[in-house]
Amino acid sequence: MQNLYTTPEAAKLTNIPESTIRSWLRRYPEVFQFEVHVISDEHGQKLWTESGIELLHSRRASKTATDDDAEIDAESDAPNLLESLLEEDAQRLANEYWRLLPGRTLQRIKQMRDNPTPEQRQIVQTSVRAALNAGTEHLLLPTYQPRFLEGGDETD
Template identity: 65%
Template sequence: MVEESGRKMWTDAGIELLRSRNTAPENATDDDAENSADDLLESLLANDANALAHEYWRQFPGRVIHRIRQMRDNPTPQDREIMQTSLRAALAAGTSHLLLPTYQPMLLEGDGEE
């Protein structure tokens, strides 16, 4: 469908989708039309929600790793506090042989702030 100005309002695929869903009899009520619109909206929302969920989970690991690196390399005061608390808890749990070579400078840096 094209407006007088030449702007396209509906794609051919969209018009075909609407036509294929237009199975209402001539004696259909407003409630029938509303239910049909609700069904169409529900199917569109379900498809979009699935696509968004898939894209979210596809990007999530990379974003988390990027944020962890950012917290490690250029922490805000809040980031530094969270990491120091977490590392101290891990050290208290007996993981010093794994953590100290990498994170000892950060822990020492935090001792001066308290």
């Protein structure tokens, strides 16, 4: 099995700034081949292969980064950084939401039971009636109705 490296690890190995590596990957997709130089893991994280590290070394040797390149790299990485932060925060918020939901729901149910607003009282009464009706619905089916409810005599 071959060694795989994260972009920060690839940056340390090659002495190329992470932002430059990411920029090159984005700007030159024809140079960096997926499944050869870079692979994505199950979480979508890009991992560099040994072959990818060699390619980065060769690009570094053939291309000297100017200050203009670094500025362009930083500007073009801003949307990726923002997207990365948003994705991480959204995931944390979703996890926290689902973790807190059961307890918060139970808390609200107890509050509605113990100290309901007029609207909540109406909701609870409607729900209780619906539950009782659902539980007694079988009594209203024609096969179970006593004959006297149909207008006939039970003794017929």
